[in-house]
Amino acid sequence: MNPTIIIYLVGGSIVLGGVIIAIIGVVASRKNIVGERMQTLVGEREVSTTVNERIQASLQDYSTPLLKRTLIPGAKKVITFFGQLTPKNSIQATDHQLAIARYPMNMKAREFYGLRVILLFIGIGLAIFLNNYSERKDLLIVGMDALIILTFFLAPVAWLSAQVRKVQDDIRRGLPGALDMLSVCVSAGLGFDQSMQKITVYWESALCYEFRRVVQEMEVGITRAEALRNMANRTEVAELSSFVAIIIQAETLGMHISDVLHTQADQMRILRTFRAKEIANRLPAKMMIPLALLILPAMMAVILGPAIPGIIQAMSNF
Numbered sequence: 001m002n003p004t005i006i007i008y009l010v011g012g013s014i015v016l017g018g019v020i021i022a023i024i025g026v027v028a029s030r031k032n033i034v035g036e037r038m039q040t041l042v043g044e045r046e047v048s049t050t051v052n053e054r055i056q057a058s059l060q061d062y063s064t065p066l067l068k069r070t071l072i073p074g075a076k077k078v079i080t081f082f083g084q085l086t087p088k089n090s091i092q093a094t095d096h097q098l099a100i101a102r103y104p105m106n107m108k109a110r111e112f113y114g115l116r117v118i119l120l121f122i123g124i125g126l127a128i129f130l131n132n133y134s135e136r137k138d139l140l141i142v143g144m145d146a147l148i149i150l151t152f153f154l155a156p157v158a159w160l161s162a163q164v165r166k167v168q169d170d171i172r173r174g175l176p177g178a179l180d181m182l183s184v185c186v187s188a189g190l191g192f193d194q195s196m197q198k199i200t201v202y203w204e205s206a207l208c209y210e211f212r213r214v215v216q217e218m219e220v221g222i223t224r225a226e227a228l229r230n231m232a233n234r235t236e237v238a239e240l241s242s243f244v245a246i247i248i249q250a251e252t253l254g255m256h257i258s259d260v261l262h263t264q265a266d267q268m269r270i271l272r273t274f275r276a277k278e279i280a281n282r283l284p285a286k287m288m289i290p291l292a293l294l295i296l297p298a299m300m301a302v303i304l305g306p307a308i309p310g311i312i313q314a315m316s317n318f
Helices: 003-042 051-063 066-083 088-100 109-133 139-187 192-202 206-219 224-235 238-253 257-304 308-317
Strands: none
Touching (some): 088 109, 088 139, 088 224, 109 139, 139 192, 139 224, 139 238, 139 257, 192 206, 206 224, 224 238
16 A cells, blocks of 8 residues: 555544544533523523622633633543443443552543543554554564554553552651651640641642542541541552551540650661661662663673674684
């Protein structure tokens, strides 16, 4: 097939897809506007805003860029549509990982799977384009096509795993300092719940986000022990789970929370030091791959390069 025709087909497909997404977004926005106007006319809901507030809200809606009002909602609808085709067994595990990562880009499990399906289609399209455009038809092209498809399909999974590890590492690093602050607040006379709420005001981190959620759960009627267990199950951090178990046990036995927090802060700091040493001890093994692939060949070329002409000349004499 002519490469120019293939380029035209790919470009036309991209333009057609963009037009379809734009049309879907415009239709969806128009449906929402018409539905709100009909509900207002028939009196299904009471209008509590004044005329000036409605005018300002409408002006604010129209002041947003066209991309946010049309293309992005349409793209989300397309992603959600493909996400509905995913099995239900995988939704719960993916939603749990998204919860640990604090729902990046406000993405739910079905939207995440829809994004994976769309990227899979894009990868298949690029693989077909490469296969048709290339003049070679061998195993190398087939391997490159398979690599492209796997890369586009597994890239969202790798990105989500990286986000989860980032949040968990942030919790591990901030746990000793947070326990010190909790110990100071409890020693000053505050309760454990008030201490958690206090440090969330002056400190923004993944751990403080979890503490804030624990306080919110207790405000709606969940017990402290259950809210702390929910935090441990939600984050899947071993150090935080150990801290929660000890706090619940101390509360059950009637121990002083301040002493427990101070002891746990020292223990977590020791564990953080051991973890840093473990990471440092793994570095030599990880450095073997770049040493063997990059540095050693360059050293061999520098050392043996000047001797190669002499070796060739000596071999030619024989």
